[in-house]
Amino acid sequence: MRRPSLDAVRGFDRAVYIVAAGQLLNVFGAGLVYPFATIHFHLEVGIALSLVGFGLLVRNVATAVATTVGGYLADRIGRKPVMVAAMAGNGLTLAGYAFVPAIAAGTPLDLAGAFVGVSALSGATNGLYTPAGQAYVADLTDGGERDRAYSLLKVGNNVGFGTGFVVGGVLYEWVEVAVFVADGVTSALVAVVLLLLVPRIHAGQPGVAFRDSVGDWGNAITKRRVLALAALNGGFAVLYAQMQTTVPIVAETQLGLSSAEIGTLYVLNPLTLVVLQIPLVAAVSGWRRTRGLTLSTGFWAASMLAVWAVYLFDFGPAPAGRHALLAVGVALVGAHLVSRTIGEVLHSPLSTSLMSALGSDGERGAQLSVLEVAKRGGMGVGSFAGGLFFDYGLAAWLWPALAGICGLLALGLLGFERTLSATENGRAVTE
Secondary structure (H helix, E strand, C coil), rough: CCCCCHHHHCCCCCHHHHHHHHHHHHHHHHHHHHHHHHHHHHHCCCCHHHHHHHHHHHEEEEEHHHHHHHHHHHHCCCCCHHHHHHHHHHHHHHHHHHHEEEHHCCCCHHHHHHHHHHHHHHHHHHHCCHHHHHHHHHCCCCCHHHHHHHHHHHHHHHHHHHHHHHHHHHHHHHHCHHHHHHHHHHHHHHHHHHHHHHHCCCCCCCCCCCCCCHHHHHHHHEEEEHHHHHHHHHHHHHHHHHHHHHHHHHHHHHHCCCHHHHHHHHCHHHHHHHHHHHHHHHHHHCCCCHHHHHHHHHHHHHHHHHHHHHHHCCCCCCCHHHHHHHHHHHHHHHHHHHHHHHHHHHHHHHHHHHHHCCCCCCHHHHHHHHHHHHHHHHHCCCCCCHHHHHHCCHHHHHHHHEEEEEEEEHHHHHHHHCCCCCCCCCHHCCC
């Protein structure tokens, strides 16, 4: 194992740093909303948690569909135009969550229908960005540098998230819907930053017909290794979804935490990422990528078992010993956030780099979009399934089930490793 070093952040093209800064601003807006959207629409607006989860499923399906289009367009017309258009669209659709009650009052839709409709639109605009942004960074990097670049993006993301969680907790208690408006504004600002400061380095292939670009994506989904990695990524995404959908509900209903307290507690996620993302990925850069991903499943399993422990002990509101019990409960949720974040630190850049290594430059946008489609599908299924567990009184059993999924992912990764060459699996980076 290599000694961790923050020198890993140096030496990139200027455009990589601009994209990272833009993502920091964008996810600051997402952090304003992330832990509070489920609380708002379930506990304040009154939509059943399974329907909130269904809305998030629809959002992720829309994101997945748009991601396939984003992958096509990133390869055909270039990365930058897609990135700018996606962020500009997000500026409008994300702010739409603030107006869900007004939409329900002014149309035949009920509250749940309005929430699902806005979710679909926001998912569509959001989905265009990811494959274009990832391909843009991949165009400017190579080999082990690419792993470090994706880690840099992750650090930028989570500095923004951490700040957003704290500011969002305070803002939500002041004016609840303000967090949704602010989320849209940050995306619009990112569109301006990308338009003015990021050079267009990939002109695309405009002479190729759109039907041929469909063929590229079709080729990607017929490759067994691409589909296998995408399926594994979908399994990880089921785990990711719980931080937005179910963990905030646990924190408020089981522990009685306020929005500001939840926002402050959630800072453990980006703080852990900022501290460990680049050093930890650099430390395992000599490993096979699949081994780093397998290690991450252990941290994910531990995080799910920590939340399960909240249900195994009584953290009720009885006055005697309440503060001691509450401290234990908060510590368990905090342990969940730290452990799942270490799993995320290992999973996100390694899975993206692994998919990038499975094809040529011309196939990269399509293959990364397949990876993102699987992630979005898994997050949607995870959100909906988590809501069903809660609505049907089975919340305590969600967490051991998720720990079991971690075990299946570990077995799947060890099997997938056998299909990879040393170069594809990252070993040649250090040889």
